[in-house]
Amino acid sequence: MLEVRGIAGGYGAGDVLHGIDLRIPAGQGLALIGPNGAGKSTLLAALTGTLPVRRGGVVLNGTDVSGWPSHRIVAHGVALVPEGRRIFAPFTVADNLRLGAVTRRGPLRQRFDYVYALFPRLAERRGQRAGTLSGGEQQMLAIGRALMSSPRVLLLDEPFLGLAPLVVDGIEAALARLREEGLTMLLVEQKLDIALQFAERACVMTKGRIVLEDDAAALRARPDIDQLYWA
Secondary structure, three states: EEEEEEEEEOOOOOOOEEEEEEEOOOEEEEEEEOOEEEEEEHHHHHHOOOOOEEEEEEEEEEOOOOOHHHHHHHHHOOEEEEOOOOOOOOOOHHHHHHHHHOOOOOOOOOHHHHHHHHHHHHHOOOOOOOHHOOOHHHHHHHHHHHOOOOOOOOEOOOOOOOOOOOOOOEOOOOOOOHHHHEEEEEEEEEOHHHHHHHHEEEEEEEOOOEEEEHHHHHHOOOOHHHHHHHO
């Protein structure tokens, strides 16, 4: 579903990404782990078209989307849940969700019903201003907004950051349901325990390079995984 072929890019004159290769089959999940500054969020920016790719390419469901503008990539099936949620605080929950469907045409009732069924708390607060929600509810809203575009691939940038354990459990359950329904996912995460239980496979990224990729179970069993993670 998503293939990254040797991409390089960065901000200004230098590269942050150095020949990144990734492949996620349809319906599977891949966890991308690494310390701060490894280039994980930069990679997501490249996949969503907000960071130009200098070399290499990005292929989505057989179509090379390299160089496409962000709105076209979203319309083709990629949605991002950004780090820090980035909801529109003065707008209501329903309005935030509606903004996630900007690339869709026709009635949105089915998409609203789908998101509200996944996150009943949002249904209860649909008329409430997003800025008054709790941190966990705002994260649910950020995920729900991304789902409004009916994505084929969902990119999640540290969705559990700063959340209480009980809220983390609820969001993990929602993501597990999406996985069961066949949604392809790429999770960027710093916490090894969360990342390695999320996906079939995981990659370790440091200094803009993928230094290791393996089955999540195999990575959990490696005695040197902590040293690789912090290299």
